[in-house]
Amino acid sequence: MYSRIITPRGRFLLPGFGTRLPVHTNVRCFEPGKRYFTRNSFLGRNASAAPFSTPQAQKRKASTLYFTASIILGTVALAYGSVPLYKMICQQTGWGGQPILTHRGGDADTASRLTPVTDSRRLRITFNGSVSDVLPWKFTPQQREVRVLPGETALAFYTATNKGPSDIIGVATYSVSPGQVAPYFSKIQCFCFEEQKLNAGESVDMPVFFYIDPDFTKDPQMQGIDTITLSYTFFIDKLRPRSLDGLSYHHELSARLKSLAQSGDFPHLLMYGPSGAGKKTRTIATLKELYGPGVEKIKIDARVFQTTSNRKLEFNIVSSVYHLEITPSDVGNYDRVVVQELLKEIAQTQQVDLSAKQRFKVVVINEADHLTRDAQAALRRTMEKYSPNLRLILLANSTSNIIAPIRSRTLLVRVAAPTEEQICTVLSTAGKREGWPEAPGLNKRIAKESGRNLRRALLMYEAIYAQSEKVTDDTPIPPPDWEVLISVTADEILAERSPARLLQVRARLYDLLTHCIPPTTIIKTLTFKLIAKVDDDLKPDVIKWSAFYEHRITQGSKVIFHLEAFVAKFMRIYESYLMGMDF
Numbered sequence: 074m075y076s077r078i079i080t081p082r083g084r085f086l087l088p089g090f091g092t093r094l095p096v097h098t099n100v101r102c103f104e105p106g107k108r109y110f111t112r113n114s115f116l117g118r119n120a121s122a123a124p125f126s127t128p129q130a131q132k133r134k135a136s137t138l139y140f141t142a143s144i145i146l147g148t149v150a151l152a153y154g155s156v157p158l159y160k161m162i163c164q165q166t167g168w169g170g171q172p173i174l175t176h177r178g179g180d181a182d183t184a185s186r187l188t189p190v191t192d193s194r195r196l197r198i199t200f201n202g203s204v205s206d207v208l209p210w211k212f213t214p215q216q217r218e219v220r221v222l223p224g225e226t227a228l229a230f231y232t233a234t235n236k237g238p239s240d241i242i243g244v245a246t247y248s249v250s251p252g253q254v255a256p257y258f259s260k261i262q263c264f265c266f267e268e269q270k271l272n273a274g275e276s277v278d279m280p281v282f283f284y285i286d287p288d289f290t291k292d293p294q295m296q297g298i299d300t301i302t303l304s305y306t307f308f309i310d311k312l313r314p315r316s317l318d319g320l321s322y323h324h325e326l327s328a329r330l331k332s333l334a335q336s337g338d339f340p341h342l343l344m345y346g347p348s349g350a351g352k353k354t355r356t357i358a359t360l361k362e363l364y365g366p367g368v369e370k371i372k373i374d375a376r377v378f379q380t381t382s383n384r385k386l387e388f389n390i391v392s393s394v395y396h397l398e399i400t401p402s403d404v405g406n407y408d409r410v411v412v413q414e415l416l417k418e419i420a421q422t423q424q425v426d427l428s429a430k431q432r433f434k435v436v437v438i439n440e441a442d443h444l445t446r447d448a449q450a451a452l453r454r455t456m457e458k459y460s461p462n463l464r465l466i467l468l469a470n471s472t473s474n475i476i477a478p479i480r481s482r483t484l485l486v487r488v489a490a491p492t493e494e495q496i497c498t499v500l501s502t503a504g505k506r507e508g509w510p511e512a513p514g515l516n517k518r519i520a521k522e523s524g525r526n527l528r529r530a531l532l533m534y535e536a537i538y539a540q541s542e543k544v545t546d547d548t549p550i551p552p553p554d555w556e557v558l559i560s561v562t563a564d565e566i567l568a569e570r571s572p573a574r575l576l577q578v579r580a581r582l583y584d585l586l587t588h589c590i591p592p593t594t595i596i597k598t599l600t601f602k603l604i605a606k607v608d609d610d611l612k613p614d615v616i617k618w619s620a621f622y623e624h625r626i627t628q629g630s631k632v633i634f635h636l637e638a639f640v641a642k643f644m645r646i647y648e649s650y651l652m653g654m655d656f
Contacts, residue, residue: 209237235271252583346488349526402443420459442469514546563602570644
């Protein structure tokens with residue numbers, strides 16, 4: 074009798090059978106004359122019949138290996154190439170809000186894409202120029218008028234001369250009349266809303282490159298309009314401090330910003346605080362501390378983007394050699410396109426000026442709290458990827474609308490509103506600089522009326538001394554013209570509620586928009602003027618619909634539609650209330 078140890082424990086396949094037999098680790102006794110199947114006997118006897126040993130099997134194995142390797146390599150290549158391939162398709166088709174590359178460019182590209190409406194009448198464009206009473210400049214247009222077709226570009230020039238004994242910085246605002254033409258009047262290059270520094274006795278030519286949108290001919294309300302007037306007014310900006318040392322309040326904050334600028338490790342900044350607190354002034358002073366006086370030599374350029382709906386978006390960029398200033402919220406829901414394309418283009422190159430103190434460029438983003446969530450997500454990715462070549466300074470009124478990833482990647486700098494005492498000190502200093510008589514009581518009234526908004530307080534202060542021959546503590550404070558216009562509009566809405574009055578109100582709203590009054594400011598001020606003159610039972614509904622249409626303004630593209638809709642809604646509510654009807 075023989076003994077055989079069968080190991081290891083497991084299962085093995087009998088050749089020729091489709092079942093697996095259990096193999097147990099044990100000691101068995103084999104009787105002579107009987108045939109037992111053991112693992113070793115099967116493997117030894119059938120070695121020549123092992124699987125995959127035939128040429129056909131080996132060929133199938135090689136084919137399977139090649140096919141598997143091809144799938145793996147193709148998947149890897151597709152994973153790496155899918156992003157640039159998708160981007161290329163989007164840039165050619167405009168999908169996903171991407172700007173079409175063949176339609177993107179500067180002034181020459183915009184001009185080349187315009188097609189004049191040859192079968193339309195020529196429009197007469199007249200020009201007007203004026204300056205503030207306290208600005209010793211001469212500002213006149215070089216031509217009285219030009220005649221253009223809708224869709225045809227035109228170039229006009231203004232001449233500005235500084236007749237004062239010192240260097241002065243001025244800022245120009247513009248307006249278009251009639252007001253309803255403003256949406257169709259587009260400027261490719263313009264000097265408005267930007268600081269223009271003229272040395273004593275210096276004279277410069279300022280170009281305006283513009284066109285009338287071809288859709289002008291399709292609007293029935295434009296019928297009968299043959300003359301359009303473009304007006305510019307220059308205001309003095311000499312009261313703004315130019316350095317961190319010249320700031321009048323928050324000295325600890327100024328010292329902190331100066332230390333950051335000199336440290337060599339300047340971070341991303343998020344400056345937040347109420348309007349008129351001095352965020353922009355501190356930003357400009359910080360940039361000057363970083364790069365020197367070269368940041369004051371700025372220009373304005375225009376970039377044109379086209380959306381999937383073939384809508385053309387003109388976006389203005391204020392820039393110097395060292396920094397750029399943008400407001401992506403101006404293009405509404407398409408701000409993601411600006412953040413993705415423009416910032417990526419800027420960040421991929423280093424500083425052009427080899428003699429610059431810093432090797433990175435700075436991008437100042439105004440109204441950062443008005444950016445959409447998609448734009449903020451794109452901004453977060455840009456901050457991570459291009460930090461060696463780019464620094465961001467975000468300006469916002471509040472951090473509540475800024476996503477947490479951006480807040481965690483920036484140094485938060487709170488710029489609080491100045492106190493009334495600090496505003497009085499600033500007004501007194503400005504008056505001494507101009508040689509105006511002091512009126513402490515007037516300064517206190519201005520500080521209180523301004524709502525701790527220093528910018529508004531300075532404008533009110535200048536307006537009083539420009540309009541009054543003798544200034545005392547009892548001199549009346551004139552309200553801003555736009556506020557007076559909104560007050561008159563509210564009275565007209567309450568006096569008559571009809572389609573004719575709605576058209577008149579629309580013209581006033583257009584006038585406010587063309588003078589660059591923000592639509593949210595218009596609807597808020599109009600709401601406050603209206604609820605002050607209606608019954609208490611009606612106030613909740615007025616505030617409800619005001620908030621509703623204010624939200625629509627931030628989501629939509631044509632703000633005039635939502636402003637007019639709010640006025641129409643109020644007319645209906647007020648009329649129903651007066652008639653005792655349920656609504």
